[in-house]
Amino acid sequence: MLDRFIEKLQAFRCDGQSIRDWSVYQSESRRLSLGTKDRQTGVVHAPLTVSEGCGARYLLVWSDGRISRGSLERRQLDQDADSALAQARAVSFEDPDSDQVQGPGDFPEVDLHDGGVARLAGGEVEPLAGRLAAIRQVVESGRFRTWSGSFGGSEATARLRTSRGLDLGGRGTSFGWHATLNGEIGDGFGARAMDTDQEFEARLERLSDLASRLSLPGDPPQAGVMPVLLHPNVVENFVLGTLLGNLEGSGVVNGEGFFRKEQFGSQDPVLRTDLNLRLDPLVPMKSGSYRFTAEGVPANRCHFIENGRLVQPVLNLKYARRFGSSPTPVPTSLDTVHLEGPPELTEKQGFEAAAGGAMVLSVLGAHTQDASSGDFSLSSPQALGIAGSEAAGRLRGTISGNLFELLQSDHLTLVRFEGEHTPGLLVRCRFDPK
Amino acid sequence: MIRELEPLTGLAAELIRRAERAGVSLIWRAQARFACQTLVRNGSVESATASSSTGHGIQLFTSRGHTILGSRDDFLPQPATTLLDHLAGAVGRADRLALEPAEICPLTPLNARAIPDVVPEFDSIDLPRAGRRLIELERELRGAVPGAGIKLSYRTDLDCWRVFRSDGTDVLFAMPRCGLTMIASSNGGEGRNTVGASLHSPSPGCAWDDEYLVRFMARAKAAARLALALPDAPAHPAGSYPVVIDYALAKGLAHEAFGHAAEADGYRSSVLAKDGRFEHGRKVGADHVTIVDEPVENDHAWQPFSANGVRRERTVIVDHGRLAGGLSDPWSAGPGGVALSGAGRAESFRNGPVPRMTNIRIEVDDPLPAPGRFEDYGPEQVRDLLANAGVFRRHPVVSFLSGYSGGQVNTSSGDFVFNCKAIYRLSEGGVEFFKPAIFSGSMFGALHSIREAFGPLELDALGYCGKWGQSVPSSGGSHRFLVLDDHPTVRLGGG
Numbered sequence: 021m022l023d024r025f026i027e028k029l030q031a032f033r034c035d036g037q038s039i040r041d042w043s044v045y046q047s048e049s050r051r052l053s054l055g056t057k058d059r060q061t062g063v064v065h066a067p068l069t070v071s072e073g074c075g076a077r078y079l080l081v082w083s084d085g086r087i088s089r090g091s092l093e094r095r096q097l098d099q100d101a102d103s104a105l106a107q108a109r110a111v112s113f114e115d116p117d118s119d120q121v122q123g124p125g126d127f128p129e130v131d132l133h134d135g136g137v138a139r140l141a142g143g144e145v146e147p148l149a150g151r152l153a154a155i156r157q158v159v160e161s162g163r164f165r166t167w168s169g170s171f172g173g174s175e176a177t178a179r180l181r182t183s184r185g186l187d188l189g190g191r192g193t194s195f196g197w198h199a200t201l202n203g204e205i206g207d208g209f210g211a212r213a214m215d216t217d218q219e220f221e222a223r224l225e226r227l228s229d230l231a232s233r234l235s236l237p238g239d240p241p242q243a244g245v246m247p248v249l250l251h252p253n254v255v256e257n258f259v260l261g262t263l264l265g266n267l268e269g270s271g272v273v274n275g276e277g278f279f280r281k282e283q284f285g286s287q288d289p290v291l292r293t294d295l296n297l298r299l300d301p302l303v304p305m306k307s308g309s310y311r312f313t314a315e316g317v318p319a320n321r322c323h324f325i326e327n328g329r330l331v332q333p334v335l336n337l338k339y340a341r342r343f344g345s346s347p348t349p350v351p352t353s354l355d356t357v358h359l360e361g362p363p364e365l366t367e368k369q370g371f372e373a374a375a376g377g378a379m380v381l382s383v384l385g386a387h388t389q390d391a392s393s394g395d396f397s398l399s400s401p402q403a404l405g406i407a408g409s410e411a412a413g414r415l416r417g418t419i420s421g422n423l424f425e426l427l428q429s430d431h432l433t434l435v436r437f438e439g440e441h442t443p444g445l446l447v448r449c450r451f452d453p454k
Numbered sequence: 455m456i457r458e459l460e461p462l463t464g465l466a467a468e469l470i471r472r473a474e475r476a477g478v479s480l481i482w483r484a485q486a487r488f489a490c491q492t493l494v495r496n497g498s499v500e501s502a503t504a505s506s507s508t509g510h511g512i513q514l515f516t517s518r519g520h521t522i523l524g525s526r527d528d529f530l531p532q533p534a535t536t537l538l539d540h541l542a543g544a545v546g547r548a549d550r551l552a553l554e555p556a557e558i559c560p561l562t563p564l565n566a567r568a569i570p571d572v573v574p575e576f577d578s579i580d581l582p583r584a585g586r587r588l589i590e591l592e593r594e595l596r597g598a599v600p601g602a603g604i605k606l607s608y609r610t611d612l613d614c615w616r617v618f619r620s621d622g623t624d625v626l627f628a629m630p631r632c633g634l635t636m637i638a639s640s641n642g643g644e645g646r647n648t649v650g651a652s653l654h655s656p657s658p659g660c661a662w663d664d665e666y667l668v669r670f671m672a673r674a675k676a677a678a679r680l681a682l683a684l685p686d687a688p689a690h691p692a693g694s695y696p697v698v699i700d701y702a703l704a705k706g707l708a709h710e711a712f713g714h715a716a717e718a719d720g721y722r723s724s725v726l727a728k729d730g731r732f733e734h735g736r737k738v739g740a741d742h743v744t745i746v747d748e749p750v751e752n753d754h755a756w757q758p759f760s761a762n763g764v765r766r767e768r769t770v771i772v773d774h775g776r777l778a779g780g781l782s783d784p785w786s787a788g789p790g791g792v793a794l795s796g797a798g799r800a801e802s803f804r805n806g807p808v809p810r811m812t813n814i815r816i817e818v819d820d821p822l823p824a825p826g827r828f829e830d831y832g833p834e835q836v837r838d839l840l841a842n843a844g845v846f847r848r849h850p851v852v853s854f855l856s857g858y859s860g861g862q863v864n865t866s867s868g869d870f871v872f873n874c875k876a877i878y879r880l881s882e883g884g885v886e887f888f889k890p891a892i893f894s895g896s897m898f899g900a901l902h903s904i905r906e907a908f909g910p911l912e913l914d915a916l917g918y919c920g921k922w923g924q925s926v927p928s929s930g931g932s933h934r935f936l937v938l939d940d941h942p943t944v945r946l947g948g949g
Contacts (some may be wrong), residue, residue: 054551055922058722062553064521064785065719065922067513067806070541071525072533090503094527111490111581113499113703143544149551166723166866203866243692274495275603276639278646385892388860388873392639392648393685397947399871399894401864417871418692418892420947452692454895454945 021097022046022076022179028101029080034109039258041081041121043182045314048074050141053172053408054148061152061161066170070143076096077314078108079141081119086112120337122316123184130311130319131304132192133175134213137429140173141193147214154221155199162201162228169199169206173214186316194307199224201231205381205402207253212305223439230381230404238405238413240453247377247431248449249370249406250420252440256354258386258398259445262423263297264351265391267324269339269367275380278392278424279330281343289328297325298329299351308353317347324348355441361434370435370446372409378451379404380409380419394424403451421449456569456575456628458486458508458529459616465531465617469512469538476542477516479620484529484759485509485803488931490658491609494580500605502581510534511803512787514541521545521556525804556785561856563622564765570592573628576612579658584608587661588634594671595636599678603639606674609630610658617763625763630656631754631927633650633916634670640685647684651677651859654754654916654929672829677857680876683887690877690888692947694940696849698836698880701828702858702915704932706872708814710861711897712738712745714921715868716771716779716810717797719785723918725868725897726777731791736777737899742819747773747781747797747930750813754916757799761807764796772901774819781809789800803926808922814930816904817914821933824909828934833878833885836935839908845937846882849913852937853946854878855893858915868897877946891947899943902914909934 022044029039051073055066062068070194072410074094081087088108129267140147148171159167177191197220198208207227209215215223250259271277272284283290301309301319310319315337318435324330332340332348351357383398397420404411426432426447462484473480485508492502509527512534522538522545585608592606614628616880651673653666660666699707714720721727726738739745748768749756759765762783770778780792785845786809787794798807822843824831836854840846854877861872877888912931919928938944 057719060552060554060556060722062520064515064556065806065808067521068544068551068553069523069525069804069806070544071804072537073525073527073804075527089501092506093505093509094505095508095529096506098528107504111492111502111504113492113582113585114504115499115501143540145551152551204864242678270500274605275641276637276648360576375714382896383862384862384864384869385871385873388862388871388892390648390684390859390890392646395689395889397873397890397892399869399892401867401869417946418894418947420692420891422691450692452945452947454941 022181025097025101026181029105032102032105034106037082037084039080040083041119041183043079043121043316044076045178045180046076047176047178049174049176051147051172051174052141052143053170054145055170058166079121080108080117081121082109082112085114085119087115087118088112089118097424101431108393111220117338117341120341121139121182121184122186123182124186127188127311127318128302130302130309132190132212132309134193134305137173137193137195137213138175141175150219151197154224158224158228162232164201166203167199167201168203169197171197177403180314180316181311182316184311188312188316190311199227201227205231210307211355212307226439229454233404233411234402234414236413238415240415241351241376241378241405241451243452245448245450247374248381248447248451249374249377249435250380250445250447251381251442252437252442254380254383255445256442259423260354260357260359260442261386262394267333268331268420269335271345272333273342275340276392278394284330284332287329290330291325291328292361292429292432293328294362295325295328295427298323298358299349299356300358301349301356303356306355308351308356310352313350317349322348359442364436364443367435367437368409370444371406371411373405373433374446377406378415378417379406394422396420396423415453417451417453419449419451455485455488455612455614456573459484459614459626462529462616464554465529465534466582468531469534470618470620472535473514473537473542473620476482478516478542478545481513481762482618483511483803484616486614486921487612488581489609489611490503490581491607491835492585492588493605493607494585494592495605497589498932499585504581507802513806514545516545519557520553522804529924544806557788558784559788561621561764561784565624566759568627568630570630570656570768572630573612574629575658576610579610584661587634593747595674595678598675599639599682602676602678602682603641605637608633608661609879615761617759617761618765623763625759628757629757632656632658632660634661636674636677638681640681646683649677649681652916654837656752681918684876684889687887687889688852690891690947692945694942694944695853695946696851696938696940697946698840698854698935698937700856701912701931701934703855703872703874704816704936705814705915705930706858707900708745708816708930708932709811709928710872711870711900712771713811713814714863715865715897716781718780718782718790719809720865723866725865727790730789732780737775738777738898738903739772739775740774743772743901743904744770744817745777745814746770747811747814747815750913753813753913753929755812755927756899757812760796760798761800762796764798766796766812769795781811783807783809799926801926805924810919810921810926811928813913815911816932816936817911818904818933818936821909824934828912830936833880837880837885839935840880840937841882843906851879851881853865854880859890869896870894893946895899895944899941900938903939903941903944905939906934906937908935
């Protein structure tokens with residue numbers, strides 16, 4: 021299908037212009053998912069779903085230098101190429117920094133495909149039966165009122181061709197699950213293959229333990245600045261989300277993020293000098309691993325923040341040129357993003373260090389914060405008090421402060437939670453119990 | 455896009471026939487969507503895209519109430535019939551996963567169309583012209599608010615659906631959504647803040663509509679000025695305070711605090727239900743407060759029929775402080791004990807519909823006047839409204855939460871949060887300016903604490919709602935301003 025489309029593209033003329041350079045990234049996928057809503061699996065509001073999809077993203081550089089960039093659906097690729105290309109020409113625009121098309125290069129081999137997940141995506145749902153039974157067992161034994169969640173598996177093939185001779189292909193699978201107990205606290209997993217039964221059950225057990233602790237009343241501390249242990253889920257949802265959002269190249273170049281262009285490459289640290297943020301998309305079977313981006317940039321290991329200093333933003337081809345640097349790999353999932361720093365505390369040591377404070381398990385409203393300022397004011401209805409060296413009863417409250425000030429602070433400590441890729445963060449910030 | 459859906463009658467008949475032969479019933483959803491967007495930054499076009507998305511979803515139901523949904527991104531007959539046959543075989547094996555059946559309430563076949571008059575305008579969208587227009591508007595904004603970084607976008611979206619059912623239902627509707635959005639960033643000094651403004655129109659011609667532009671530019675300039683001022687603002691102290699909120703925040707309160715909990719697919723865990731059934735008549739708010747959800751013509755979230763082919767009805771959720779009705783679809787109305795309201799919405803043909811809000815509003819009996827345009831009201835003018843109404847005699851200081859920047863709710867606990875763009879402490883003595891802070895608490899506490907309302911209903915506060923991983927347009931509002939007394943379960947900040 022892609023080759024036929026490219027033949028038409030190469031022959032296409034519009035307004036007296038031909039297409040001088042082009043890059044087309046096509047993907048085709050099939051997916052199966054199954055939801056559970058309030059204990060009811062596969063019910064009409066969370067049905068067993070199968071889907072097939074095919075589409076492409078394109079960059080066209082016309083002979084007069086104008087640019088077209090966009091997406092194509094299956095119908096346009098397969099049957100309607102000429103009108104799709106005419107539409108692309110009609111919305112073309114001038115953008116001299118977007119005329120870049122990748123040629124052949126060295127691309128890493130990364131294992132991204134799992135036969136079991138491919139069969140699941142194709143309709144073999146039997147592996148889900150045991151997982152569902154395990155969750156139902158945990159719900160019964162923990163006497164949880166309800167649970168909701170989902171399982172999903174997909175298989176996709178992708179191919180990238182460019183006018184400069186790049187022709188790359190690949191295939192991958194993706195699996196994920198998520199479960200929420202009592203409509204309050206949830207956990208899940210995502211990768212290119214299913215987690216093992218042992219890993220699955222251990223994660224469920226930890227979730228069940230936290231949900232049980234939330235049912236116990238806590239002893240609210242006095243409002244004020246105190247040790248607050250952010251659970252890895254909060255670190256991913258809020259901290260890494262905010263950091264990566266501010267590292268996005270277009271925001272940096274256009275002065276819209278917290279970090280300023282001139283700070284990259286400078287020896288002046290913007291965060292604590294032992295903090296690193298790096299990407300490794302070459303680890304086999306991770307959700308965030310890949311061989312090449314849709315633009316044809318090879319996957320590679322890189323640092324965005326090293327020793328508290330800004331190394332480079334996340335740069336696509338266009339913003340790499342505007343920034344005056346090379347394009348970078350792009351984080352696509354947090355399991356390949358590594359937040360590293362001072363020696364990590366164990367979970368037990370973390371609780372000891374946070375005694376008298378709170379562990380925040382989830383936050384409401386992370387998406388409502390102004391990421392460019394770093395100021396935060398978040399409701400944390402699922403928090404646990406910390407007494408002695410363990411999590412105690414439930415707290416509700418609000419945490420507030422400035423994220424970048426926390427990431428510069430001497431009080432910042434990383435805490436390793438069992439089974440979690442991202443560390444928890446022990447910080448000192450304001451907690452106002454309700 | 456309508457043209458893509460018109461010729462599907464024959465294929466629908468064939469799919470219904472095959473479903474019948476397989477002993478299952480069918481809801482077939484065909485969608486054709488065409489979206490254009492252009493973005494201007496620093497005086498030039500940053501991007502311009504036109505994209506279409508067409509496809510269909512086949513949802514089958516067995517006589518025992520099991521269901522399966524399959525989708526494909528074209529309208530070719532042979533792949534569609536193959537998909538249906540595959541699904542019919544798979545749904546019969548639902549017992550392997552102990553899937554739960556659901557009973558559907560009786561439905562009346564419906565043949566109807568709803569195509570707004572502006573739809574033909576989508577055939578002549580000129581995106582390069584829109585880009586030039588944005589450059590002019592950006593220049594005007596930069597002149598009016600020097601020092602602000604400005605990002606300006608124009609979007610058009612025509613979302614067309616055709617829904618067929620085995621019972622003969624055939625519903626065709628088109629939902630036009632257009633508008634301008636501005637994001638302003640403070641560029642100087644140490645701190646940095648970002649503030650946005652947007653305004654909906656059903657017409658792709660909005661960028662040339664003088665009346666629309668006057669309102670949009672007033673909002674955009676105010677947002678850009680706010681972005682410049684925020685880095686120097688102090689944090690508002692945390693606590694329970696009397697507050698005044700604008701209609702966009704009132705929409706957030708109605709949507710997050712009550713709307714989601716009124717959606718009938720969640721009654722097995724919602725705080726508005728007991729044993730899975732809606733608690734009609736339960737006292738949940740002040741006697742003079744009513745919450746209504748209904749599709750509003752020309753609105754960002756207007757949807758006249760559900761994705762199940764049921765007409766969308768007006769629903770009074772709270773009637774003068776008491777629970778009155780829920781948002782339901784054919785599977786949740788009966789078990790939840792509420793009337794069928796046709797609230798099933800889906801992001802795309804790939805998704806199963808779930809009960810969702812459309813335009814939700816808080817109405818207060820006997821609102822006080824707030825003349826002029828909403829855009830005429832800055833913090834000083836709001837302070838004058840409160841002073842004239844005698845609010846400062848009850849509360850010497852009131853915190854004014856201005857502008858909505860998103861929210862979230864836990865329908866099991868009734869905890870809600872939403873954030874504003876700025877806070878002003880109003881008193882007889884003046885106005886103090888603070889950074890935004892989260893407004894959170896118990897939905898019941900918030901609805902009980904509503905006291906005064908000012909001005910007519912303003913219903914165009916827009917957003918997108920992400921329930922169950924599906925993003926659909928949402929909107930709503932209230933009177934221009936609502937005053938809420940302080941309540942121990944409702945807090946502002948910290949931060």
